[in-house]
Amino acid sequence: MSYKLLVFNAEANTMYDYAPITQKIDYTTNRNGSAGKLTFSYLQEKPINLTEGAKVQFYADGKEIFLGFVFVIEQDRWGVVSVTAYDQLRYLKANASYSFVGKKLGEIIQQIATDMQLQVGILEDTGYTIPTLTKENAECLDIVEYGLQVTQYNTGRTFVFYDDFGKLSLREAKNMMSNVLIGNGSVLTEYSYKSDIDSDTYNQVKLVRPNKETGQGDTYVFNDSATIKKWGLLQKYEKVDENLNEAQISQQGNIMMAYYNRVLKTISVDGVGGVPGLKAGTMAMFKIKDVPELSTGLFLLLDKVKHIFSDGEHTMSVEAKIINT
Incomplete structure (x- = not known):
């Protein structure tokens, strides 16, 4: 190489x-x-x-x-x-204050990038307009991350914000499929497969909408009695935009339940043969015969990818998780 x-x-x-x-x-x-x-x-x-x-x-x-x-x-x-x-995302650690009204995430990223004198590439249309996004003295990267979260809660779709060789880009994860096979049939030395309800699992979602007339919040609760009985009550609390109507809140709550009300399944792989260009946010095929969920092959979302180039050799360490796209 x-x-x-x-x-x-x-x-x-x-x-x-x-x-x-x-x-x-x-x-x-x-x-x-x-x-x-x-x-x-x-x-x-x-x-x-x-x-x-x-x-x-x-x-x-x-x-x-x-x-x-x-x-x-x-x-x-x-x-x-x-x-x-x-890469350029480092410059988004700068703090700023923004108030966006009726903007899609791509438009928000474009405005921040312009203000920070950064280059942009592909900014895919998320199909969702964020009613309001106001942040005071917050890191620009945190503002974008919040926009990603809100977009996912309201669309059920996973988008990835990353630097593509000098251009800030926004793409849906399913549009970043790799033809890489990780596991049996490829170089695989060590892996650890984990399932848990400890880090990112919730079976009750409580959404609160500010109400200026009453001075209190309107509360909307979504839950699954079956998994509450099985795991105990695991609640996620979120404030929502005051301009959302009940139908929109219901949609967001149901999407959040579909996303969080599951056992989180992740895998960490070390020593796999390196693939130039593979990065976090990409989806790659994992096929490991000793793991039932992966025995026939499944596309996973890469959360972290570390490449090591040394003495002409290229290896990777990868962390990935199962998601519904």
Whole structure:
């Protein structure tokens, strides 16, 4: 496998390929809440013009993998330099205040990106208009994450917000299907399969709509008596937009119950053969004969993907979960 690790220094107008002197490159993406992160290290035998803010582009076998910017440079007493770069999502950690009325998530992302001077790519139409979204002094990334959550609650569809080699993008998970097979028939060394009701399972949803006339909230409860009897009461509480009518609240409550009222099933895989370009938010086929749910093959949503490029080899660690798309 061939690599290119290009670092551009705009101030000095120079470009240097660090791949020949870099022994290991790690690239990690998470589906929620953080920027894509690329780290590499090298032994500095002579000074190289590397500075904070320098643009980094990484290619594997000619495929675009990562575009970001240097945020951290460390050097130890032995001359080993470690570099951390993040993609554009890192700039969305900036705090801001917004009040959007009647906007779809793509429009909200476009406005924030424009304000933050960031580039956008594909912003798919979610088909859902968010009545109001108001946040004061909040991280821009948290604002987008909230928009993702509200959109999912009201559509039942899973959308992914990510950086696509320098362009902020929004796509539905089912439109990001990979032809990769992970499991039996591919290189698979270690895996851990887990089912739980501890982290993201609820069998009662309580939605509260502010009521200016009464000064109190109108409460709407959705539950499943069968799973409450089986698991005990697991409640999720959410405030909803005051402009939603009862039909809209009912729709949101039913969608949330369909999403949360289940056993969460996740899998972590280590040492699988690397696939250039695979990132969190993609859906990939898992087929593991010893896991009943995966014995015949099933597409799972990738929550976290870590690529390790070292000595010409490429491996991955993957965390994924079963979802209804």
